[in-house]
Amino acid sequence: MAVRLLGCETAVTEAGQRTLRMLAQTLRLPVYGTRVPLLKSHSDAAGFNPVFSHLLAEAAQLGATVS
Numbered sequence: 001m002a003v004r005l006l007g008c009e010t011a012v013t014e015a016g017q018r019t020l021r022m023l024a025q026t027l028r029l030p031v032y033g034t035r036v037p038l039l040k041s042h043s044d045a046a047g048f049n050p051v052f053s054h055l056l057a058e059a060a061q062l063g064a065t066v067s
Helices: 014-027 050-055
Strands: 003-005 030-034 055-060
Touching: 003 014, 014 030, 050 055
Parallel strands: 003 030
Antiparallel strands: 030 055
């Protein structure tokens, strides 16, 4: 199980990255954000298309940990 914040560049700003890390720590789950704006073409009838998973960044890979 994981959480994905699929929006426009949710893993780009410092505040967005901090939010991803805090969610990961609180939920004790992997949390992913987007590094680029997502388009309609990134999804299909089943939701986010895994072909585009390279556009996601995991909170654990974003640097500093939450204190």
